[in-house]
Amino acid sequence: MAFEKVKRSENYSEWYNNLVKNADLAEHSAVKGCMVIKPYGYAIWEKMQRQLDDMFKETGHVNAYFPLFVPKSLFEKEEKNAEGFAKECAVVTHYRLKANPDKPGHLMADPDSKLEEELIVRPTSEAIIWNTYKNWIQSYRDLPILINQWANVVRWEMRTRLFLRTAEFLWQEGHTAHATKEEALVEARKMLEVYAEFAETFMAVPVIKGVKTENERFAGADDTYCIEGMMQDGKALQMGTSHFLGQNFAKAFDVKFQSKEGKLEYVWATSWGVSTRLMGALIMTHSDDEGLVLPPKLAPIHVVIVPVYRSDEDLETIKLAMQPLSAELKAAGLTVKFDDRDTYKPGYKFAEWELKGVPVRLAVGMRDLESGSVEVARRDTKEKFAVPMGDLRARILTLMDEIQQNLFDRAAKYREEKTQEVNNWDEFLEVINVKEGFAIAHWDGTGETEEKIKELTKATIRCIPLERGEEAGVCVYSGKPSAGRVVFAKAY
């Protein structure tokens, strides 16, 4: 392949950037911090979207669409939320351009079109949505509202990385309204489970489910639940969050309902989201020095067939011979590509499809047809083996499950190796700085200690795991009493 290869062991960050570019997933655009998601990358995102959307609908949610802009006066109503996002907001101030009298051929914002009130490009939609819900909710009969939105949002980031942190990104944001605190809490936890199931079953990425500390909470939430994955450099990546918003937005936007008992009460809320950041998690969890490795459940192409031929006649023979298999696999729900480009040699094609992470590759020549056996290569382990023509369909279908499972197992094993319970500051530093992984440690529960540890090591508390055992102990840093262990790691 005519592209520069970077090894993970040499420079993980450069390896990532290089892979995203070479596998045709995304690239930087002319707009600072905004990316172009290229067709191959977008095809993976579409698979994620479709699956998540089905899961949201199965759990009773419906989609809707709310405006891109938030008037400043609404944006600032929930103070903590406004404060949390104010520093990264794109602001629309004018609604018209006109010819620039000083620069022929150029345009300028027309001063006469200055808006009376600035519009914020949504960094998240709680404000505009709760201002809408206000008119939809009068009685307990109007609840719950279970709505999701697929949208673009903008958070002005100074240091961006493709998929992981971009000024504009694509996401879904669920916004629900409930009559009781209990129901809202159940919803927030339910969606966390949906995200965890999606991450583990479809992305093949094992995740830790937990709750954020106060410092790391979503601005405006009473509690933020999260799923955290471990990348191949031992760093954590927050893959999804589900917020219990209490009555904060209901109070800010004055959203009350009449309860069954006839009392006027504030509505309870949740919001939850995952974004194109998941693409980053997918890439960094499974891929290797040859390129992308995709779990079959999210691969746009499952099987590529590369013909090895000398003459056009041979190519036709091979194509014809493989058609029944392609049809069978297609009927079983797989996408099969027969790569008959005559502008590239088989070796180039092999490398290209490896780079693009196609789970299974077949190489078929005239001799294979004669011998009745075809070479199958699996992307995850790079194993190659011959399979009799008659067994191909069944073997490939099994392989899809095997590869999906192997990717998950491999990632889980890696995470296990890189995760360690630590009981004192030296052990903590060893795991964070030398071993470079997750340190499961006691913490005294204060924001001060959390900040201090971050300052000293760059490690943050990724979450307080939901499934942690009861265990009294002392904080690894302060030596003060601790009620249980939390997960520390450096993070994206």
Place this chain on the structure above:
Amino acid sequence: MAFEKVKRSENYSEWYNNLVKNADLAEHSAVKGCMVIKPYGYAIWEKMQRQLDDMFKETGHVNAYFPLFVPKSLFEKEEKNAEGFAKECAVVTHYRLKANPDKPGHLMADPDSKLEEELIVRPTSEAIIWNTYKNWIQSYRDLPILINQWANVVRWEMRTRLFLRTAEFLWQEGHTAHATKEEALVEARKMLEVYAEFAETFMAVPVIKGVKTENERFAGADDTYCIEGMMQDGKALQMGTSHFLGQNFAKAFDVKFQSKEGKLEYVWATSWGVSTRLMGALIMTHSDDEGLVLPPKLAPIHVVIVPVYRSDEDLETIKLAMQPLSAELKAAGLTVKFDDRDTYKPGYKFAEWELKGVPVRLAVGMRDLESGSVEVARRDTKEKFAVPMGDLRARILTLMDEIQQNLFDRAAKYREEKTQEVNNWDEFLEVINVKEGFAIAHWDGTGETEEKIKELTKATIRCIPLERGEEAGVCVYSGKPSAGRVVFAKAY
């Protein structure tokens, strides 16, 4: 129903606004000109999206995503395009908010965050996309590029109407790049055919395919193809456009490729789009004074079953008795709703599902179960008839096809009645002002005459039909020679 009904014959425009609101399709938001698409409206849009997306993919297109913002310097590169959209552009000038020192608790755009270069919120994406294609295209081997994008766009409209004309709207925009003029022309025409097929086969809206006059062309196009539908007030609605962009954007962005013959040539382009405006067309073509009427192919719910019961026991019996039918219809691809809400009476439910345009309604009581026959009501004709339980599945499936076809036929018949060939100015005025329909008339081919007619009658040339016969004549207004007839109408 507890909503105010407006008759089409009394006030068509108010009827429309009322229907959009009462059928829970969309509403105005706190952002001037921007709408909230409510879950029921969005469910219809999702059906449209899914179908169009399948059709785009079948014709070889792939999806991708490009930035929301366009730097001003790129926006202004293609002069005609920039000029055409400059007056309706939302402009981002700052990227941060800060506490307003003069107004405690309020925010303001931070003057220190003023952007060096303003960003335009995309009104359409040719500029940002062609600036990207520049880097993707070197040789004829890189062509064609066949990309579509699903996105939101913003055009600052002063007078807005839900779905028909909003400041922000959702759409898809195809942007293709080709080696030859012929290929680009074939593409532009092919996508027009896709749009026409979608409109007629799925929306059940008959359309006229044509080409726009120079006055009505997309800013930056060499030719704009369009499909035009007729609404129930006789006005035309432009439902989709496909543009042959020539080499205009390639020249503005300097996009050249090396041809097979080794020559450097400018690339040829098309772009094509349909938007949430189609929702307006769907509503206005089929609906009646009772509410929405939906073609089965785009209905989120195909069949609603309303139980008529006195006791909870009866309700359970009816529910149980109807379960096999629901399962069978679901297996056949239909969505069935069993409306067991105990907060409303059957009469209310009938009216509500009529309002929401569900194609088929069943009313089932205990006596129906005993007699073995159920009342079926079809939404389009409001006919009711009894169907033996054993025939229900088959009858309902046939009904779906019948209703789909009937809606198309009814709309086609209406359009035919309201369309007339006219041969002089009096006849023209009669059709446009009294009959209120489409006037098929000779026109001298000049922009001046077109403008004059618009000024006098508000009628515009909707298109020069692709399938018009050769016929020499004289212009209805100027009396000058004309090469053929064009379609005049008042339009949305």
